[in-house]
Amino acid sequence: MTTTAPTDLPADRPGTVGELRASGHRLRGVRQELRENLLTALRAEHDPWPGIVGFDTTVLPQLERALLAGHDIVLLGERGQGKTRLLRTLPLLLDEWTPVIEGSDLGEHPYQPITPESVRRAADLGDDLPVAWRHRSQRYTEKLATPDTAVADLIGDVDPVKVAQGRSLGDPETIHYGLVPRAHRGIVAINELPDLAERIQVSLLNVMEERDIQVRGYTLRLPLDVLLVASANPEDYTNRGRIITPLKDRFGAEIRTHYPLELADEVAVIAQEADLVAAVPDHLLEILARFTRLLRESSAIDQGSGVSARFSVAAAETVAAAALRRAALVRESTATARPVDLLSVPSVLRGKLEFAAGEEGREDEVLEHLLRRATADTARRALRGVDLTSLAEAVTQTPVRTGDLVPAATLVASLPSARAATRTLTEVANRLGANGTEDPGPMASAAELALELLFLTRKLAKSTDDDTVQYG
Numbered sequence: 001m002t003t004t005a006p007t008d009l010p011a012d013r014p015g016t017v018g019e020l021r022a023s024g025h026r027l028r029g030v031r032q033e034l035r036e037n038l039l040t041a042l043r044a045e046h047d048p049w050p051g052i053v054g055f056d057t058t059v060l061p062q063l064e065r066a067l068l069a070g071h072d073i074v075l076l077g078e079r080g081q082g083k084t085r086l087l088r089t090l091p092l093l094l095d096e097w098t099p100v101i102e103g104s105d106l107g108e109h110p111y112q113p114i115t116p117e118s119v120r121r122a123a124d125l126g127d128d129l130p131v132a133w134r135h136r137s138q139r140y141t142e143k144l145a146t147p148d149t150a151v152a153d154l155i156g157d158v159d160p161v162k163v164a165q166g167r168s169l170g171d172p173e174t175i176h177y178g179l180v181p182r183a184h185r186g187i188v189a190i191n192e193l194p195d196l197a198e199r200i201q202v203s204l205l206n207v208m209e210e211r212d213i214q215v216r217g218y219t220l221r222l223p224l225d226v227l228l229v230a231s232a233n234p235e236d237y238t239n240r241g242r243i244i245t246p247l248k249d250r251f252g253a254e255i256r257t258h259y260p261l262e263l264a265d266e267v268a269v270i271a272q273e274a275d276l277v278a279a280v281p282d283h284l285l286e287i288l289a290r291f292t293r294l295l296r297e298s299s300a301i302d303q304g305s306g307v308s309a310r311f312s313v314a315a316a317e318t319v320a321a322a323a324l325r326r327a328a329l330v331r332e333s334t335a336t337a338r339p340v341d342l343l344s345v346p347s348v349l350r351g352k353l354e355f356a357a358g359e360e361g362r363e364d365e366v367l368e369h370l371l372r373r374a375t376a377d378t379a380r381r382a383l384r385g386v387d388l389t390s391l392a393e394a395v396t397q398t399p400v401r402t403g404d405l406v407p408a409a410t411l412v413a414s415l416p417s418a419r420a421a422t423r424t425l426t427e428v429a430n431r432l433g434a435n436g437t438e439d440p441g442p443m444a445s446a447a448e449l450a451l452e453l454l455f456l457t458r459k460l461a462k463s464t465d466d467d468t469v470q471y472g
Contacts, residue, residue, distance in 0.1 A: 015130065017110040018126075020131055027111045027112060029225050031070035035068050049086070050089065051089065054258075054260035059256075063253075065253075066252065072251050072252055073230070073252070074251045075230070075232070076234055079306050080308020082257065082269075083231040087142070087191075088140070092136070094187075098133065098134055100185075101131065103132075104117075104118050105182065106118075107139070107185055141182070145192045151200060151203045153179060154178045155178045155180060155213050156178040157175070180228075181222060184224050187229060190229075191230070192232065205247060208250040230251070269309050270309075270313055271285060277320050278324040279335065279336045279337065280320050280323070280337040281434075283378055284319060284338075287375050287378045291315070291374035300362070302355060318345055323335040336408060336439065336444070339448040340404060350363055350367060375449075375453075379453035379456070386428060388424060388454055390421045390423070391425065391450060394420070395416060396460070396472060400414050401471075402469050403468040404467040406468070412440040
């Protein structure tokens with residue numbers, strides 16, 4: 001989604017309400033706009049949810065039905081399940097440009113002014129009422145619910161400057177509108193809704209049902225056209241707050257999100273979201289994806305808090321950073337991650353996990369065990385059918401040294417040169433996509449995975465000393 005409004009507004013757009021009527025433009029409410037544009041995308045088999053992975057058959061059909069029904073929506077799910085990412089795709093279903101009354105605080109449609117000032121201007125100017133155009137990125141408003149959020153932030157308050165200018169407190173034009181009215185004809189997203197104090201949640205009741213706002217003891221009838229969407233963590237583990245029952249009742253749809261159900265989706269999320277500063281081969285991304293999934297199944301981890309997708313993304317970025325550091329220290333021309341770089345993940349990212357009660361002191365042991373399991377499972381899948389016996393025999397005779405500060409070229413040069421072992425290593429490289437390049441990094445990464453599998457299946461010994469790992 002574009003975060004800033006582009007400047008490529010076509011020059012022939014109508015500039016007054018008279019020209020707008022002459023152009024044949026029709027007024028559509030935000031729900032009707034979303035409904036019609038979603039139907040157009042579905043009929044054209046165009047993906048309306050770019051960048052959303054793993055929700056195709058579960059969350060997205062529910063979300064589409066809610067939008068077609070015109071419902072306000074709350075997404076429920078543990079941390080790191082892509083709730084905010086999903087909310088931020090909603091503006092892509094709005095028209096790219098929409099007309100508004102020029103100078104209006106609330107972005108009112110020229111055909112339908114709702115504030116006293118805009119109604120007066122429309123009556124005075126008639127067809128000469130000036131029209132501006134607003135990009136869809138400006139019609140999406142996001143608010144993180146924090147304890148210091150006030151009613152004035154969401155709804156509005158009396159503007160003391162306007163009162164000082166001579167207006168009375170009872171004059172509707174003294175109001176400084178809050179976030180929700182200013183999102184008129186757009187989408188308001190409130191992240192972590194239960195964190196909003198209950199008395200603040202009450203202020204949203206009239207907005208969602210009666211579509212009016214109440215400020216300082218008097219009601220201003222504003223037929224607001226707003227789609228309210230929210231995210232929340234399940235109440236069964238969120239002790240910080242809750243969504244009050246009357247507000248929950250006003251949401252037309254409550255949709256549960258989830259972590260990726262398929263391993264391929266988990267890998268796709270990492271590849272899409274991680275900002276990698278070095279090359280990370282696919283087999284390492286798969287190991288990290290499996291590691292994350294094992295953490296979500298482990299009784300040693302507090303599953304109420306969940307294991308965020310941000311954990312696996314941060315893990316991939318950490319592995320890439322370890323490879324880049326090695327490349328700088330040993331003066332490699334290119335940086336490619338290897339299985340040895342995975343050792344940096346548990347110590348760096350342990351703080352992103354909540355361990356179950358009784359696991360104090362075993363955190364490193366749990367993480368290292370699950371990382372070994374993820375590595376073994378990935379290596380078995382990738383190298384299924386490859387006979388590694390000749391490689392094991394050769395390494396038993398001539399140990400291979402690797403480590404955090406061992407260059408890829410040095411590791412590759414130390415690999416066994418016996419014909420049978422070389423054939424095995426060539427097959428391993430083919431399986432892991434490490435052939436066809438002069439860079440020794442991919443071959444070093446593939447060979448390390450094969451050696452680690454031999455160690456994990458007890459066909460090789462492994463010794464660790466400072467930054468050096470030796471297989472033999």
